[in-house]
Structures are given as C-alpha cells and as structure tokens.
Amino acid sequence: MKNSCVPKENNTQLDILGVAERLFREVGFQKTTVADIARELRMSPANIYRFFTAKAEISAAVCRRILGKIEAAAEQIASAPGPASKALRNLIASIEEFNARRFSSDRKLHELLETAYNENWPVVHEHSENMDKILAQIISQGMAAGEFRTGDAELAAILVRSACMRFWHPRLMVECALDPEPTTDQMIDFCLASLA
C-alpha cells in the first residue's frame, strides 16, 4: 500500500530498493542483475536506470538502508534516559546483535556488507561518521553529567568505535568468531575505565 503523500517517483525508488534487498538476501547481491530486479517489479531495466545509474548504485543504497537501521537503533539508545555508561553498553551490544543476527540468518546480506567494507564504499565511511556523532553525543552527555572526565568527546567517540571495531566490522566479527575474548562487556568496561 503506497502513501499517497509520497511522490510516485520516490515510491518507485523505494520499490526498487525493497526488491533489490530481498533478492540480495535470497540470491546474493553479486548474482542479482538489474534485469532480475526489473522482472520482479514488472518494469523494464531502462526504467530502473531512470532512478539508478548502475547496479553499484543500487547495492550502495541497499547497504545504506541496512546501516541506516543500525544508526536509527543507536539514536534511540542515545536519546533514552539513563546514565551514559549504560547507553554506551547498550549501543555496542545492540550493534553486535544486529551483526550477529545478519551473519547467522542473512549470510548473503552480510556478504554485501563485507564487500562494502573490503572495497571502502563511501556508505561505510558515512556510517562511521554517523556512528561517531551518536557516540560523541552519549559521551558528551556523560561528561556534562560528571560521569566521564571532561575532554574531547569527538575524539573519544572515534577511540571507542575503533576499540570496539571487532564487534561491528563485518569481516572482523567473522575472523574473531572463534576468539571467546574480549566480550562486548569486557571491552565496554575497558572503554568506560578509560573515559571515567
């Protein structure tokens, strides 16, 4: 059911991305062609090219949707009431859960993200920047509340993200899957001790 307030063009674009994400999940993004997406939508490939110049643009947009969901969850955690340390812990645990779930149930979508990280797609960089902003928001709230010592919240955010990389980097989490330690809790304790 389409929202009548949304222009038709936007709806088509969303339809394309919805179908692309489903096919990427089922068939894999490398095996999915623009023709496959067009066929599912009963439109011509030429119509898809009115919205996306190439398949790479569709792949990046699907990636953006997936990473955007992580950011939305992170924003919700950051704006919830409670101590900053709790928010940081919830944030890292939630990201790890997103990734672990995708890896175990949606392996083909996980491969899309692995490729995006391997090939340094701009969406990955954008995602890191967005996550840094959310982390910095939590950390500066903690600084204002006297929970953390005052300092450069933006830098602290980058440090926490780097320190916790193994939990949200799609390739690292696979590489580290057999290492029981550090757990997210141990790593967060380590980060909190540094910020305190």
Next chain:
Amino acid sequence: MKNSCVPKENNTQLDILGVAERLFREVGFQKTTVADIARELRMSPANIYRFFTAKAEISAAVCRRILGKIEAAAEQIASAPGPASKALRNLIASIEEFNARRFSSDRKLHELLETAYNENWPVVHEHSENMDKILAQIISQGMAAGEFRTGDAELAAILVRSACMRFWHPRLMVECALDPEPTTDQMIDFCLASLA
C-alpha cells in the same frame, strides 16, 4: 655461508623459505609455484616436497617468519628497562611501523599477510597468542610497579590488542589508511587511561 652446527636438512628448509620469501616479495605468493622455488635452488620439486607437503605449508611458514620478526621486536621492547607505559607505546608504534613499511615497500608480501588474516590461517592465531603473552608481560610488570591498577593482565593484554587492531591488522590498516584518527598515540593514551 652456512653454520656447520646446523644439520643439512634444516639448512635446506631455511634455503627454501628464504627463496620463497624473496619470490613472494618479487612475484607474489599466488603466482609463485613450487617449481619456481625449486628452479631457483637448482633442486627438484620432489626435493621440496620432502620438507613441505604443499605450497600452502611454505606460504604459512613464510608468514610465520614475517610475524616472528614482529614478535622478536616486541620481545625486545618488553624486556627493555623503563616504565610499562613507555614499553606499550613503543610496542604499538613499532608494530604499526612494521606494517606500514611492508605495505608501502613490500606490497606483495603484505598481500600474503592479508590472505592469511582473511582465511584465518593458524599462524595468525598463533601470532595473536604470542603477542598477547608479550603484552601481558608488559602489563603485569606495570601492575607490579604500581603503574597500572592490579587486575587480570592476560585479559588486559587481549583488550589492548583488540583496541589497537586497526594498527596491525593488515586489511584494517589499508581500510583505515584515509582516516587520520585515531593515531597510535591517541589510542595508546586511551588504553593507558583504562589501565591506570
């Protein structure tokens, strides 16, 4: 010049690895064949197979040599006199330097290490364990000297290694090459604040 105390068998094994490392550096490990290594040593491939069951075993052994050099440098840093915080800083900086130099001057050897990490070769796991031991040694010395608060030095070592992963993981350091922050110094300050 060969050391006459070393059995001939061992010398041949070392010769094979020396030539393999040179060819891996010049031609790349994927393009180098056992026949290429044998030709350089004026021996038959069959003779090489007396020492290594497959090329994969040679590749792993070359990897071990490279990672072993990092471990030797780390051990030297760990046993040098001075505060533990200085040793930790030197250690991380030295590892990053090893990796950065290999990446800029020996790109083909760097690719061997990337593959080893990507495919989770046992030598990589072994290297992490060895580095954890050296890190734990430094940290427990710091704990004994009252420089760090007392605690589980083994766990702290794993946490520091994980936090600093972007500086020594061959793929991550390429992925993060365009991110100016965190620097090794910033990350070490973050870790030291956590240990203090």
